[in-house]
Amino acid sequence: MYYIGFDLGSSSIKVALVDEKSGKSVLSLHEPKNEMDIASPQTDWAEQNPNIWWDYICKATKRIIKESQIDASKIIGIGISYQMHGLVVVDKAGKPLRNSIIWCDSRAIEIGNRAFVDLGEEKCTTNLLNSPGNFTASKLKWVKDNEPEVYKNIYKYMLPGDYIAYKLTGEMKTTKNGLSEGILWDYKEDKVADWLLDYYGIDTSLTPEIVDNFTNQGNVNSKAAKETGLPEGTPIVYRAGDQPNNALSLxxxxxxxxxxxxxxxxxxxxxxxxxxxxxxxxxxxxxxxxxxxxxxxxxxxxxxxxxxxxxxxxxxxxxxxxxxxxxxxxxxxxxxxxxxxxxxxxxxxxxxxxxxxxxxxxxxxxxxxxxxxxxxxxxxxxxxxxxxxxxxxxxxxxxxxxxxxxxxxxxxxxxxxxxxxxxxxxxxIEIYNTTGAVGAARAVGLKDGDLESFGKNITKNDHIMTFxxxxxxxxxxxxxxxxxxxxxxxxxxxxx
Missing domain, CATH: 3.30.420.40 (ATPase, nucleotide binding domain)
Incomplete structure (x- = not known):
């Protein structure tokens, strides 16, 4: 049996297959061969079409199944890593209403800085543990202020990994982890920071349903199965931003x-x-x-x-x-x-x-x-x-x-x-030979909470040297x- 992991970067989509029991990497690859385009309509802006991500997810998945020569029915779980802080907005049919505003876009810096002052440093640092900064919540406010026609048609906002999970399952969901990366989670109250959304004038119903990590977050539907080659019903049990996921990979x-x-x-x-x-x-x-x-x-x-x-x-x-x-x-x-x-x-x-x-x-x-x-x-x-x-x-x-x-x-x-x-x-400093896609695939096995075996497999399979x-x-x-x-x-x- 195998786990599959996706790592959605801004330059490429990486995919990896690992053996369920040993955690060993079977095969890793990426799409496209050259880097994905990043649109920059204005200075310091950075956008990507979310449907391009999905196209390369499908191509990479079909390739890895073919090149590894495994029986696709033996893929029993999916993990997703993704570029952090991005914003994807969709209508009720799940269609993106605009390009994703990705992590390296800096158009919302002043919006976040102003919120930090208006809401108060103590409130933000105590409840959000961050300044709202140039993160997902502030980017959503930018859309509201500058693209009102887009904003009025938004059904849900998502992080990039949430969108890929939606394309696989047809279900619009997010996690506490993802919301925290967008500076949308109130740690003190242990819930969505609706007070920040209220300050920005954003409808709080736009937040997707929240699911826990390392649990069944949705299953591959028939449409996604046809497009990717994955077995229908395969569960997604893990998703995380690239830096937290890189840490897990180590x-x-x-x-x-x-x-x-x-x-x-x-x-x-x-x-x-x-x-x-x-x-x-x-x-x-x-x-x-x-x-x-x-x-x-x-x-x-x-x-x-x-x-x-x-x-x-x-x-x-x-x-x-x-x-x-x-x-x-x-x-x-x-x-x-x-x-x-x-x-x-x-x-x-x-x-x-x-x-x-x-x-x-x-x-x-x-x-x-x-x-x-x-x-x-x-x-x-x-x-x-x-x-x-x-x-x-x-x-x-x-x-x-x-x-x-x-x-x-x-x-x-x-x-x-x-x-x-x-x-x-x-x-x-311990040095390991691993990747984000491999880490996301291995994380599927953490649904049973066995951190000790997970760590031993990483040490056994990946440790190179120690300085x-x-x-x-x-x-x-x-x-x-x-x-x-x-x-x-x-x-x-x-x-x-």
Missing amino acids: NILKPGEVAVTGGTSGVIYAVTNSLKSKESLRINNFAHVNYSNEKKNLGKLLNINGAGILFRWLKNNLSVNSYEEMNLKANEAPIGSNGLIVIPFGNGAERMFNNKTIGTHFLNLNLNHHNHSHLCRAALEGIAFSFVYGMEILKNDNAKVDVIRAGNDNLFRSEIFSNTVATLIGHD TPLKNRESYKTAYIKWNQELESILKTKQI
Whole structure:
């Protein structure tokens, strides 16, 4: 028997099949071969047609059944991971009324900021654990204000994963987890934040029916079965946003466990059971995949926009052939890069700096002394230092750190990067070879609540290596202090 997992990203649809008993990945693939289009009708807008997602779900599902050569009738459960914070609005027939306003669209920033002031910081941080910000609720308010003809025809609003579940089952439902990602969940009252919707003038009946995670959330209907090749009646038992799901994929489910991701941007995601936040403007707090009335597990998410994109920029401009070559060059330079410092925040506004644009800075560059090796090492160190800086913010916001796990992505393949982070934070970093689609598929098996077996299978199937803090911590600490001093000097000029 098999589980199937979908990971709806903004660039592609990933799908994975895993063996029910062992948790081993049978096959993973993605559609389309090239990236999906993102429409940008205006500067800082980002939209996608939800029906395109469904088309690629169908293609990818048929492909994986064919290429894996399995009997489709043996697929017994579905898990869904999806791009967070997006907005899909549909009419009573389930037809999207406009493109989805996706996660990286920033048109609703001022709407959320104004709500934070009008409703009060204490009310928002106590009940929502966040500022309304540029999230799903604020995007829905934007539609109401700017597209009244669309708004008056809305039957339900959904998160992207809710829409895929609807296409599979014909049932419009959501979860506490999804509503929390849209900043629509009141943790104090344990219900939808209707007071926020009332403030925005949004009809509260537009919220779909709420179902629990790790339970039957609906079954594949005959129409979806024909379009995807899945067996009619297959249950959906799990759905979550991509970052909480990535954490689950790394067996990050308990307070004190932390997932880190080092791609184009960086993410630190710490699980906690503390319903408090002092950093609601710099950190996002979401109901984790296993949030319940009995165990109120939250995910504290700190995002670093300027991460791997800096290393990619260097690769493209240093005439080197690969990241491996850059890592080798970086190894030729000493810890601290002989004084060369790189501040890596050149990928737009940084939330942890109150949405200010910091920029990338190359400091203390000596044209008679520094070379490619120093640039490569200083870049890796600068990105690593930003992770350490972010970890300190999380720790100051009631996050405990006992275990850190990362996927085997670009940055964490680098020994310099991983050793720097591990040594400065004083914790091992465990590296795993897994994906969001595989994690979503495995999560189907959690309906019986067996976290221990779930974790053992991940360790057995995916663990690659562990980076342990190095003994010569002082050299790393000295380099980090100098980096931090330069950053603080820049922040003063930005009045942060």
